Amino acid sequence: MTATIAAVTPAATPTPAKRRRLRFVANPKAATGLVVLAFFCLIAIIGKWIAPYDPSARSSDLIQAPSAKHWFGTTHLGQDIFSQVLVGTRGVMYVGLLAGLVATALSILIGVSAGFLGGAADDSLSALSNVFLVIPALPLIIIVASTIPSAGDLMVALVIGFTSWAWGARVLRAQTLSLRRRDYVEAARATGESTWRIITFEIMPNLTAIIASGFVGTVIFAVMSEITLAFIGISTISEWNWGTILFWAQSQQALAQGAWWWFVPAGLAIAILGTALSLINFGIDEFVSPRLRSSGHTRVKTNDGHSVRMRVGFTPVLSSKQAPATPVVRRKENAA
């Protein structure tokens, strides 16, 4: 008897465990986003070596449309735009990820401690994050970055990181507040765990999804801000990134010359990277709250020819042609 059970169960157990681990990746949105992000990370690492030309090297092919020799065409100095995009990926990814890390670390520090400590600490910390939330970040970043002489990639990443943590802190604080009175946290406190242990081992694991989506959101914002800074010519133009390409395209009147290839690849790269990151975020959102998933086929035909639209939270109602109205007999009370 026991032997048969043992023989049946082992075959079944490995599958659910494996599925659970890959559940996040199984979400098509998240999977697409992760693949694209991995591709950009790869380019960021190897871009310098696989670029066919030196991105700053001039040549005699001035403002050439895309061809087999120059895939994305050339600039006014004959520089190869394809190489510029490849080499520029590193700066974009570096600043985006570093700023994301700095901002996420700050938001965890401020958000979780505000939510967990409560009282005066909470009041002052959430006032601080609200102030940073309301002050328009981009103009602030522009001013700080342009006041610092020769702002390199590291400086830009730090400036962005230190100004864009507020949203994450706010969300984390709200979630921590709701976690901190849960039974399991009370139990941990009753068994004498230290505050730090409770925060790092009891509360933080339950905030993983929020932290992750906050990180991804900040990376999107950081990439956009960095490219903006380069585009309006604040960060050093000696280091290539996608914004630098757009800066030159704008300042050399690429539009008036009809040189669409000068700014289209860099902009598309930004949009694709941004979309990939947003998709990862949707994946996280749907992972946490499955109700948000776009449900596939919802219209169901019943046997008697009616069609019903199934929706979460709704009682399905038969949309019949015209239900025969119940005859209402009015008594003529007035006449009497």
Place this chain on the structure above:
Amino acid sequence: MKFLFQRIAFYIFTAWAALTINFFIPRLIPGDPVTSLMAKYQGQMSTEAIQSLYVLFGLDKHQSVWSQYVAYWGQIFHGDLGLSFTFFPTPVSEVLKQSLPWTIALVGITTFASFMIGTSLGVIAGWRRGSIMDGLLPVTTFLSSIPYFWLGLLAITLLAGPGSFFPSSGGYEPGLVPSWTGSFIGSAIQHSLLPALTILISSVSGWILTMRNMMVTVASEDYITVAHAKGLSERRVMVSYAARNALLPNVSGFALSLGFIVGGTLLVEIVFSYPGIGYNLFQAVGAKDYPLMQGVFLVITLSVLLANLLADVAYLLLDPRTRKEG
């Protein structure tokens, strides 16, 4: 009312914080970029103008930080933001006074319109989950990932150009003088169409998505089931029951994300050379015109705070619970 007073107190506090940040930024940076600029214009500036720049940028090293701070506040309250170097010798406040109406008209109206359009589309997308509207979501995600300024560049290439209806730059026909005449207003509207469209396309999708998600969440509440059970029309349940409640978090989200949106829309002005605050900021950055930069930051921050306050008032009107005394 208590809610409103709390919010006003918070905004005053934020305004103070922003002004203080504005005070410290130039003082924390090594070197004196302003001094070199002043040297360039030596002899052309009045002693008063020099004095106000000294106060704003803390060039007078003999004063303590506290007395610098007090002097700085006194000057801000007089509306004296120093001289702009880009538009020398126009004071910064004068420059901003000219460009602010353009920005408010363009950014204010389009942001509001984008919120309204996006929210309405989001209501439908959330209500009819699983219909064609869900297929639109990836498209809108892609559109919102495009930087505003790049979409602007694209719009100029595709739609503007010699002989096109859409002008590619400026806020009005170069020959015209700003006034309240029909030809000027017509020209201004014509010039603002393309920038407005750019902002609208790239900002609308965010609202669609948040509103959709809120609708999906609200749709499973008990009161929706009750409304259905009462036999109310689908439309009535969607608009008066679900959307009305789903709107609340979206309005407070609108207030909070204004800072982000305004930052992005300022770039559209840069691309279109639109005579607003964003373009001023661009010119100031190019010329290392620190007084103008600081002035722009101040004005943007204060406008965003004011817009936030308006959003709070709207929230107050929409949500009866906040009006309850006690």
